[in-house]
Amino acid sequence: MDNVQVSNEQHLAMYEEMLLARRIDERMWLLNRAGSIPFVVSGQGQEVMQVAASFALDKEVDYILPYYRDLAVVLHFGMTTRDIFLMAYGKAEDPNSGGRQMPNHFGQKKNRIVTQSSPVTTQVPHAAGIALAAKMEGKSLVSFATMGEGSTNQGDFHEGLNFAGVHKLPAIFMVENNKYAISVPLSKQVACENIADRAIGYGMPGIKVDGNDPVAVYQAVKEARDRALNGDGPTLIEAESYRLTPHSSDDDDMTYRTKEEVDYEKSIDGLLQYRKKLMEEGILTEDKEREMEEKLKQEINEATDYAEKAASPDPKTLQDFVYSEEGF
Numbered sequence: 001m002d003n004v005q006v007s008n009e010q011h012l013a014m015y016e017e018m019l020l021a022r023r024i025d026e027r028m029w030l031l032n033r034a035g036s037i038p039f040v041v042s043g044q045g046q047e048v049m050q051v052a053a054s055f056a057l058d059k060e061v062d063y064i065l066p067y068y069r070d071l072a073v074v075l076h077f078g079m080t081t082r083d084i085f086l087m088a089y090g091k092a093e094d095p096n097s098g099g100r101q102m103p104n105h106f107g108q109k110k111n112r113i114v115t116q117s118s119p120v121t122t123q124v125p126h127a128a129g130i131a132l133a134a135k136m137e138g139k140s141l142v143s144f145a146t147m148g149e150g151s152t153n154q155g156d157f158h159e160g161l162n163f164a165g166v167h168k169l170p171a172i173f174m175v176e177n178n179k180y181a182i183s184v185p186l187s188k189q190v191a192c193e194n195i196a197d198r199a200i201g202y203g204m205p206g207i208k209v210d211g212n213d214p215v216a217v218y219q220a221v222k223e224a225r226d227r228a229l230n231g232d233g234p235t236l237i238e239a240e241s242y243r244l245t246p247h248s249s250d251d252d253d254m255t256y257r258t259k260e261e262v263d264y265e266k267s268i269d270g271l272l273q274y275r276k277k278l279m280e281e282g283i284l285t286e287d288k289e290r291e292m293e294e295k296l297k298q299e300i301n302e303a304t305d306y307a308e309k310a311a312s313p314d315p316k317t318l319q320d321f322v323y324s325e326e327g328f
Contacts, residue, residue: 004219008283014055014214015278016292018047018271021072023296024081027304028088032249036308037088041104043069045244046176048270049211050146051076053174053239056221057144063112063130065123065145068104069176069243073146078111081299085307092313099313100321121151124160124173131169131234142170142228144221149195149238150181161236165202168233172224175236176211178243183256199236211239212270241270 006014025044031037043050050072057064059077066073071084083095090099096107096115107115114130116123127145134141151157152175164171175195179186192198199206207224209216217239224235242265246253253262278284 004215004222006215006218010055011214011278011283012288014051015274015284016296017051017054017072017076018274019292020081020296020299021047021050021075022271023293023300024075024084025071027300028085029245029249031088031304037103038090039103040088040249041068041247042243042245043071045242045265045269046178046211047072048214048274049174049176049209049217049239049241052214052217053144053146053221053237056218056225057142058225059111061112061139061141062225063114063127063141063143065114065116065127065130065143066106067116067120067123067147067151067176068106069148069178070106070146071104074106074108074111074113077108077113079106079108079113081303082306083108085300085303086310089307089310090312091307091310093310098317121147121154121156121160123147124151124156125163126160127171127173128160128164128169131164131171131228132167134170135167140229142172142225144172144174146174146176148181149175149177149179149186150184150189151175152195152198153189161199161202161204161234164234165204168231170228170231171234172221172228173234173236174221175238177238177240179240180243180247180253180257182247182251183253185256194238196236196238202234202236204234204236206236206238208238208240211241212268212273214270214274244269 025042028040032040046069050070054073054076064073064077086094087096088103092098096105105116106113123145127143130143177195181189194208196206196208207220209220220237244266
């Protein structure tokens with residue numbers, strides 16, 4: 001791959017988005033443990049790949065089909081911090097579902113964030129369908145679907161990638177390999193060495209990158225997008241990192257992995273590595289970081305306060321969008 005250039009301004013913008021996603025995530029854990037919100041599913045440890053990939057896309061035209069850990073992706077594509085906390089509290093103004101779905105079932109039509117469902121991998125054939133429509137209508141855009149590595153064992157993964165490969169569709173499939181499918185380690189999920197190795201069966205390139213290296217992820221996604229728009233078809237990208245939190249706020253991860261393992265992975269967290277690199281290169285300074293942290297804290301505080309006080313869904317609307325008002 002040819003080396004790409006990322007400006008200092010882009011580095012700072014990416015770091016700030018990663019930091020925002022991490023701080024929102026941390027706040028939601030505090031709110032959950034305080035009994036204020038019911039459920040948290042984290043993207044901690046995956047922010048670097050999510051933001052870097054998002055920067056390589058065009059948020060004005062591309063469609064994204066995120067999975068439930070992709071907080072940083074949806075923030076980049078236009079979902080606000082207030083939107084996220086309205087979702088976490090399950091309030092009527094929640095843009096994803098008006099409080100009807102579990103948190104992190106992202107969906108927002110105006111920003112081309114395609115809604116997802118609880119069964120994993122259903123977004124993959126949807127991404128192929130969007131890419132097919134774009135190709136048929138001659139539109140210059142890509143569909144970008146993300147998923148965990150456990151999703152690559154589902155039938156929808158095979159069907160979506162096979163269809164996209166056969167028809168050379170403008171789609172990018174990024175597997176966020178965080179080493180665990182809930183409690184199942186990677187070694188017990190797949191027999192192949194890399195998830196990216198599966199791409200050959202679908203007639204598309206399979207690329208594996210360090211998910212903690214923002215430039216490598218940015219480059220891989222940018223080249224995949226260029227390839228798609230040139231009519232050369234889809235790409236499967238495997239970005240590897242580590243899930244720093246339990247599967248969710250209801251999970252005890254110490255039943256299937258050790259504290260020593262988690263502590264080690266936290267010590268090499270991609271966000272910390274990126275911060276160190278930017279500091280060493282003089283792109284980020286203590287003053288700039290302090291200013292960022294203060295701004296983000298204020299933004300998160302205001303969003304939390306707003307969401308906490310916002311109206312809950314009206315019980316009378318419980319059956320809206322479930323049963324036809326006109327009957328059958």
